Amino acid sequence: MRTINISEKAADIHSFIVMDVLERAKELEKAGADIVHFEIGEPDFDTPDVVKKAGIAAIEAGKTKYTASLGLRELRNAIADHMRDTYGVTIQPEQALVTSGTSNALFLALAAIIDPGDEVIMSDPGYACYPNFVSFLGGKPVTVPLLESERWQFSPDRIAAKITHRTKAILVNAPANPTGMLLDDAVMEKIASLGPLVISDEIYHGMVYEGKARSMLEFTDHAIVIDGFSKRYAMTGWRLGHAIAPLPYLRPLQKMQQNFNISANSFVQWGGVAALREGASFVEEMRAVFALRRTAMIDGLRSIGFPVPTPPQGAFYVMVDARRYCADSLKLSSDILEEAHVAVTPGIDFGPGGEGYLRLSFATSVENIARGIERLGRFFTNRR
Numbered sequence: 001m002r003t004i005n006i007s008e009k010a011a012d013i014h015s016f017i018v019m020d021v022l023e024r025a026k027e028l029e030k031a032g033a034d035i036v037h038f039e040i041g042e043p044d045f046d047t048p049d050v051v052k053k054a055g056i057a058a059i060e061a062g063k064t065k066y067t068a069s070l071g072l073r074e075l076r077n078a079i080a081d082h083m084r085d086t087y088g089v090t091i092q093p094e095q096a097l098v099t100s101g102t103s104n105a106l107f108l109a110l111a112a113i114i115d116p117g118d119e120v121i122m123s124d125p126g127y128a129c130y131p132n133f134v135s136f137l138g139g140k141p142v143t144v145p146l147l148e149s150e151r152w153q154f155s156p157d158r159i160a161a162k163i164t165h166r167t168k169a170i171l172v173n174a175p176a177n178p179t180g181m182l183l184d185d186a187v188m189e190k191i192a193s194l195g196p197l198v199i200s201d202e203i204y205h206g207m208v209y210e211g212k213a214r215s216m217l218e219f220t221d222h223a224i225v226i227d228g229f230s231k232r233y234a235m236t237g238w239r240l241g242h243a244i245a246p247l248p249y250l251r252p253l254q255k256m257q258q259n260f261n262i263s264a265n266s267f268v269q270w271g272g273v274a275a276l277r278e279g280a281s282f283v284e285e286m287r288a289v290f291a292l293r294r295t296a297m298i299d300g301l302r303s304i305g306f307p308v309p310t311p312p313q314g315a316f317y318v319m320v321d322a323r324r325y326c327a328d329s330l331k332l333s334s335d336i337l338e339e340a341h342v343a344v345t346p347g348i349d350f351g352p353g354g355e356g357y358l359r360l361s362f363a364t365s366v367e368n369i370a371r372g373i374e375r376l377g378r379f380f381t382n383r384r
């Protein structure tokens with residue numbers, strides 16, 4: 001008889017609940033239901049034409065082989081130029097590693113620094129995959145609570161209190177998933193000065209409605225920035241991202257890339273060059289549309305009794321406090337999906353600090369937002 005051997009690591013990793021919600025929503029759709037999607041964390045925009053054309057041209061020109069493991073020189077140059085033009089930060093193209101998505105950049109960055117038992121400090125609530133990656137690598141996620149009453153700001157003092165001799169990094173994400181909040185400049189400056197390496201996930205830069213997104217590299221060069229093309233250029237399915245790291249990290253990152261992935265996809269990287277060189281007007285157009293949707297979502301939520309005291313400054317999510325209806329956000333989101341046919345993400349997906357909240361994405365049309373809000377209004381009226 002064959003034995004099935006599944007490693008503890010694989011068996012123990014948590015599912016990404018939002019994907020479970022999406023899969024259930026898809027099942028209901030297959031059965032004929034009309035679902036409004038507020039769970040999805042991806043722009044509904046099509047990838048810009050310049051990017052598509054560059055990808056297609058690369059395929060047609062036979063640029064379909066492995067690339068250098070660190071990525072195409074043209075793309076690494078474009079990344080360095082983007083950092084200079086957007087933030088006034090000088091990096092050498094040699095500091096950039098091109099990856100298959102920000103997820104992959106994050107995984108490699110964490111793998112480059114974590115030995116068993118090492119600690120990585122992160123926010124709670126925070127992006128669901130962060131603690132899963134750290135645990136999978138044998139590290140220990142150490143969380144610092146964020147409070148809505150404090151505008152979901154990451155407190156440098158509370159971070160400092162969690163630093164031990166095992167702390168390998170502080171992980172920050174601004175604009176943040178799920179809260180949409182930026183970090184105040186003073187907070188970024190303080191976090192940068194605490195001592196540990198900072199890993200800064202800047203994937204939602206470019207999607208900012210209030211304030212300005214600053215790169216962690218403006219505050220310190222003792223940081224690894226991870227970023228990608230998924231959100232800003234509506235390229236989720238292309239799977240393209242990058243890490244920018246101090247030079248001593250590059251050879252270890254490169255060796256892992258060679259072993260695990262060989263390189264990021266070749267023609268996709270040519271799409272990335274076009275995005276960085278020619279995609280600025282697309283980003284601004286999409287941002288302007290998202291700004292209108294953000295207003296529609298916030299106004300709509302307020303009209304059905306959710307005050308939204310801390311409107312998101314960026315990204316495309318709103319966290320709403322639903323504790324007066326149900327403390328169990330997983331149950332509440334499931335009830336909303338089954339009864340009201342609106343898919344939302346339970347706050348618990350982002351850690352215990354998100355429990356009792358629901359995350360609503362406004363990466364959908366104003367018409368869909370209006371339909372979803374109407375359904376939610378009815379659902380919560382019945383619950384009262």
Ligand SMILES: Cc1ncc(COP(=O)(O)O)c(C=O)c1O
Pocket residue numbers: 041100101102103104127173176177201203227228229230236240241
């Ligand atoms: C904060 C954050 N980081 C990383 C990712 C993953 O992005 P990518 O598609 O580039 O792997 C996401 C996706 O939702 C995210 O929200």
